[in-house]
Amino acid sequence: MIRRILRSLFVTLIALAVAGFTAWGAAALSFRAPGSDLVQMLFSASFAGLGAVTLYFWLRHRRVKRLLPLVIASVALLVWWSTLQPPSDGNWSPDVARQVTGEIDGDILTLNGVRNFEWQGDGSFVENWETRTYNLNELKSTDLFLSYWAGPEMAHFILSFGFADGQYLAWSIEVRRQVDGGFSPVADAFKENPIVIMAATETDIVGLRTNIRKEDVQLFRLNSDPAAARELLEEYVLDSNALAAAPHWYNSITTNCTTVVLKMMRAIGNAPPFDWRIIVNGYLPEYGYELGSLNTEYSIEELRELGSISSKGQAFGIRPGYSEAIRQGVPAH
Structure with a gap:
């Protein structure tokens, strides 16, 4: 038997x-x-x-x-x-044309290729790639943006670091598309496009989603230890430099905007245990709430409601003061 x-x-x-x-x-x-x-x-x-x-x-x-x-x-x-290797050169779409690189000298981080585009209402833009410096001793906040593009299950993940001088440095892991290329989660699971790590201002990379694409963007203020936040930021820089030297394929399942950040967190010893919401990342706030990474004085439903920032961004406009405006009323940890 x-x-x-x-x-x-x-x-x-x-x-x-x-x-x-x-x-x-x-x-x-x-x-x-x-x-x-x-x-x-x-x-x-x-x-x-x-x-x-x-x-x-x-x-x-x-x-x-x-x-x-x-x-x-x-x-x-x-x-x-x-044998299929990702291309290092291509006719890239202008918004993903550059891979940011950085250097850390003591407490000073210098990034080359920070995106700070001026987006117009019709989706056109004025290109502006900048070299910017940040004092890592003045790192004071870490915030999570989730931009929902396919219902409540899937969202784009953006992590933003705030500094005492008022700068916000947002990181977004994206598909490096060719000109006239598109995004297909199915095709990008089969070595369709390389991955690119973008560093950008919030007026660019968040404002694009709240004001131009008019996606449902939600902001969550994280409970982050400054030392761990600095290590994670430095890991972003290391990964960006490595990617500039040797490109990798984007994979919508195994190497996407969320899974790459979790890999970085593992590298610094702060990875949360695996959970299905890491893949179905629209529910990451619930997972973070259970881990104590969000403000538990509010319910997760209240945090989602208070953190819904698209209407705030559209009312204020993409201009100086945008980062402060979208944070009004969003509970800090």
Whole structure:
């Protein structure tokens, strides 16, 4: 009896593995196989057909040798997949054309390539890339912005560091698109675009979302230890420099705006335990609330309501004083 159960379990696990890898391989070939759309479709359909035939014979005859053609094809696919490298040069969209880099000399951080665009109501902009300096001893706050673009489940994650001199330095991890390129969570799970780490002013990167795109942006003031906040900021700089030297693929599941920040936090020993809300990041505030990272004198519903800043940003406008205006009434920790 036990032997029969174990055999059935083995057959089921192999069947699930065949089905899962067939689906992944067919999708990978449909997006990234060399050649025209027709050639990509043929590669994808061929791999899917091989997987379907393998699954049929495995379930019918349960002989390991029936798996061999798919195993050989899968090894070849994985070898080819590993050779796909992200481009270091491209006809990048102007808003992601530069990868910020930085130097830390004692307590002074100097960043080259801080984005400070002047956004117009129609979505056009005046480019402005700046070199800025920050005194790390004057780091006084860490704030989380979530910009909801696909319902309550998914949001774009922006972390902003505030300094005593009134500067706010916002970090956003984004897809580095080509000119006229778009964002597709599905395509970007299959080595479609590189990743770029942006450092920007809040009037640029937050104002774009509140006032131009008119997304639902929510602000949460974090309970952050200054030493840990400084380490995290320095980790942003290290990762930015590394990315400028060796580009990496963006992946909407494993290497996105939230997961990269968690990787940085692990590097400094402050990573929270894994939770499903790290992936479905629209619910990160609830997770942060449970961990005590937010002001628990208010309910999470109250924090969301008080932290909804899009109407404030639109009423004030993208101009000096924007950062202070959007924080009015948002509870600090």
